[in-house]
Amino acid sequence: MRSLPARLRRKTRAWARRRHGIDPDPVDLSSRRIYILPTGLGVAFALMLFAMFLGAMNYGNNLALGLAFVLGSLGLTAMHYCHRNLAAVRIASAASEPVFVGEEARFRIALENHAPLARHELTLGNDQGTSRPVRLDPGARAVLTVNVAAQRRGYLPLDHFDIATRHPFGLFRAWAYLHMDVKCVVYPRPAPRGLPPPPVETDTGGAQDSARGGDEDFAGLRSFHPGDSLRHVAWKAYARGQELQVKVYAGTAVTSHLFDWESLPGLDVEARLSQLCRWIEDAYAAGHAFGIKLPxxxxxxxIGPAHRQRCLMSLALFGTQESQP
Incomplete structure (x- = not known):
């Protein structure tokens, strides 16, 4: 059962979505999109000012009365700066890596500051948590993440998130709700190891791991695995900041798998997809060639990362409206 604050936040988000609709990508925050309320510290600060004002009026203490007005002016200034800290910030989606069912999708959101003033303590958040605060200097750009639990395969949309700030002093919280058309691909959860894959085939002239011979034609790259020869590591790609990869060549014999939907009778759709996902991951880790056959x-x-991604994408979108041949 949802708590009262959670229900209020949900109703407020729904109202904001009806008012503003789906946001473009990128979107520049306008002042009318930004909401602001005092924090718990701000409420305590206001109560303290009210008590100070009553005491100063009761005892006719001009010094205390002047201090109350100065602190009140400070609070109003803080409210103005807190609201301005978000105005005109540009928000855009960045590439998000696919995940498996049961993991957390990490949506990457870019914040850009095109104004001549710095932005302080900006955060992104949703029901699952809040990102670390960042400072944006004039002309700067920062990428933050919003996490969403991946509970089913296919395209996972980022339903909503908010950008917020408590700068300065933490007396007020200014925020804006965002509803952007951003999606992340969710692959099926790999089944536990145990069920052996279909019998392997040996092909001649196909793509093959360079560590096993066949150095005639370069065929691509695959991830590095313990035991691979260091002679075949793609050091230039690693120096450019990419992951450690091994060169793969074409020629001679190659171990090949064909993972067929019909080879798993008696299992339901999701169980078959999970088992096919497990076989694909194991074959890719072993450097074997593989293919899939679905309805x-x-x-x-x-072989290669691109082929693995195509196969896993076919599994993720199988039977959905976005399925691709």
Whole structure:
């Protein structure tokens, strides 16, 4: 059962979505999009000022009365700066990595400051948590993440998130609700190891791991695994900041798998997809060529990260409206 604050936040988000609709990508925050309320510290500060004002009036203490007005002016100035800290910030989506069911999708959101003044303590958040605060100097750009639990395969939309600030002094919280058309791909959860894959095939002239021979034609790259020869590591790609990868060549014999939907009778749709996902991950880790055959999808055996992504994407979108042949 939701708490009262959670229900109020949900109703407020729904009202904001009806008012503003789906936001473009990127979007520049206008002043009318920004809401502001005092924090708990701000409420305590206001009560303290009220008590100080009553005491000063009761005892006719001009010094205390002047201090109350100065502190009150400070609070109003803080409210103005807190609201201005968000105005005209540009928000855009950045690339998000696919995940498996059961993991957390990490939506990457870019914040850009095109104003001549710095922005302080900006955060992004949703029901699952809040990102670390960042400072944006004039012309600067920062990328923050918003996490969402991936509970089913397919495209996972980022339903909502908010950008907020408590700068300066933490007396007020200014925020804006965002509803952008941003999605992340969720692959099926790999089944536990145990069920062996279909019998392997040996092909000649196909793509093959360079550590096993066949150095005639370069075929691509795959992830580095313990035991791989350091002679075949793609050091130039690693120096450019990419992950450690191994060069793969074409020629001679290659171990190849064909993972067929029909080879898993008796399992339901999700169980079959999970088992196929497990076989794909194991074959890719071993450097073997593999292909998949689903109803309406036939991907021949190949190797490399791009082929793995195509196969996993076919599993993720199988039977959905976004499914691709």
């Amino acid at each position: 309406g999808v036939d991907l021949p055996a190949d």
